[in-house]
Amino acid sequence: MSADLDARLQELVQLARDGRTTAFIERAWELEPADLGDVLAALDEDERVALVRLLPAELSSQALIEMPEDAHAEETLAALDPGMAADIVEELEDDDAADILGELEPEQQERILAEVEDRRDVDRLLRYDEETAGGLMTTRLVTVTDLDTVALALEAVRRQAEDVEDVTEIFVVDTSRRLVGALSFKQLVVSPTGRLVRDVMDDADVRVDPDVDQEEVARIMARYNVPSVPVVDAGGRLIGRVTYDDVIDVAEAEATEDLLRFGGVSPDEGLAAGWGEAVRSRLPWLYVNLLTAFLAAAVVFFFKGSIERIAVLAVWMPIIAGMGGNAGTQALAVTVRRLSLGQVPSARVGQVITKELLVGAVNGAAIGIAVAGVAVLLGESWRLGMVVFLAMTLNLFVAGLAGSFVPVLLERAGIDPAVASSIFVTTFTDVCGFGLLLGLATAVLL
């Protein structure tokens, strides 16, 4: 955000705090909804509720829906009288209304929806999982039939477009409302008005059903470069569309989730969570990690006698285990991202794992030689050098196996590989690293 914009938003926050509502509203009309959303988010919950009570629903609705997710606009909505909340909901597009109401408890939802004049579309959307095409779609769209002329279609668009906020393209249906094509605005405007829609439309092969996961929807839109994807029911009837702006948000949100999960943080934490929430979110994961750390420590304990006799083994422990962890994380990052982009069909699983095994073995040998060389240069015996070399090579081989096999296995089991993979992989490389080093040392040196 530019410093200039930031300053303007700060002024508005101040106007709101000073209770200068008329001046606030006057300025607020000039802002983009996302900017006004930031202003609302900067206020305390009480200030925000007080302000929203005084704003026209047309203004507050857009600002609430654009507030950052962790500012919880739904709580502000729930704090209003049901009638006032309903006025705001009525101003929203149906998909936005379903999004914000979906965050509320059923009884709060119902209290507000009871006051909404025409709640049918929102009710229908609320039934879908919010992370699917059905949860993202709006039912508001412009349709024409395939046997219309272009002139009639233009007329239909003029009639329907008033109710549709963002017309991305026009969908063509047959008399049973089955989707048969799509018409861009360009085609509509440049086509001779006397021609039939069916003769100038594109096909509409790119379509999804409402249960398709939002990541898949994003992938389809990126792949086929379409401004919106029509959503059809089992009978091929058009029931909604997902638009480009939802999908950009999805791509960003999924990227955040993947990175957080990869780092062992629950995506529910939210990037701007306070320290208390962060502790509650992260501590359980650390306890799980602690269990696996004890597993690795147990391996060391098993070889305590060897360490008593050759204490320098403890110096090599973090090197062997740490490098295994690093190499495993590399393999993991590549594999998790490939899985997340749908690039690993069953037929190619073997190929993916074989590649990582090879990479692990080669890198292991390369790093192993370096480490063994340093050991000998530092005055250790060539036998210890050999132990270190073997332990490193084998541990990086294991790292390649774990880094590719574990996420594939988790995905096949229906578990998000980004969540749980890293813990298994580093446990593997720690346990194997300590076991290989201390086991080989015990066999060769004692």
Next chain:
Amino acid sequence: MSADLDARLQELVQLARDGRTTAFIERAWELEPADLGDVLAALDEDERVALVRLLPAELSSQALIEMPEDAHAEETLAALDPGMAADIVEELEDDDAADILGELEPEQQERILAEVEDRRDVDRLLRYDEETAGGLMTTRLVTVTDLDTVALALEAVRRQAEDVEDVTEIFVVDTSRRLVGALSFKQLVVSPTGRLVRDVMDDADVRVDPDVDQEEVARIMARYNVPSVPVVDAGGRLIGRVTYDDVIDVAEAEATEDLLRFGGVSPDEGLAAGWGEAVRSRLPWLYVNLLTAFLAAAVVFFFKGSIERIAVLAVWMPIIAGMGGNAGTQALAVTVRRLSLGQVPSARVGQVITKELLVGAVNGAAIGIAVAGVAVLLGESWRLGMVVFLAMTLNLFVAGLAGSFVPVLLERAGIDPAVASSIFVTTFTDVCGFGLLLGLATAVLL
């Protein structure tokens, strides 16, 4: 991709391999460009070049530009006669042409561009960094002037739209081509034809200059829900637009890069790289890690005498250091993602770090108590329990500091925090973890 589509694409690959070009072309026209791109990508380079020689440029151009990036369509283009390559380039939108030509060496570029009829737009686009708004934008767009009537604007659109593949909206300029507004298709169609454009247009405050980074462009489009962002020069004159489809691709590509970098893999590797390329990409990073592993090992070496006397300390080493690494990675994932989304203005840096310090201290104490309890239950002395508790608490505090401070520092220094942070953070937590455990043990137990 559905199994059905996959089978259809396999058939086309077979037709190409069998040299049944006529049948191939017939079917190819029915495919979406991205699907045809996958068919080309499935062929060997030789087969692909032979096939593209026989395809109409209208077909091959779209397929080449939609090929997955790691299939290197530019190499196919470079293998053709310059004249034939130029025919393909002429079929492309100027931004797509610049993208594919931008991957070639300057002399290869020039050889092809010399044969292109009107190369001015492509030449201009090639001058921008490919990861900026200038590198993403197309110069093809539809403009009207603010003093036109809606009827005249409709006429202008009809005239201009033929040359613009994907008309997302109409830009309004003044007589000096300075951007003054934007007009959605909806507004154009529903507005009375006699009104002036300036009276029905939206403002065009959302705009970028050509040097803005592509991630920032994606963020702006997601924030303001616009199908395209106009790109203006220093004088406010309209020079191009970035469209939604480019931005979805950017969001996916940036997510891949962030995750790979976080895992210590160069994004240049490409997700589908072979094992040789993967070794070359990852080994240097492992060597860097090895240096830091030696640093941690040096700390252990420093306390070798203590380990000789109390070998069980080696059992607690991986627990203290490993938990520090886990907690540091959590703090890192949250901070890196916040930085990547532009959520950490300078004024809030202190707040971000304070939060992570608090989280680290609280989690450290919680984990420390558990670990010390286990130690005492396993028959260790209460003094060792206290050492373990203190080392764990302090190390997780350090982890919180490193996990937030390091990425912030790197970003301020102009280094991508996703690349280099994790290595510093785990080095910190290893060195401090070993130092704290062994140092405290030496002081308290010996």
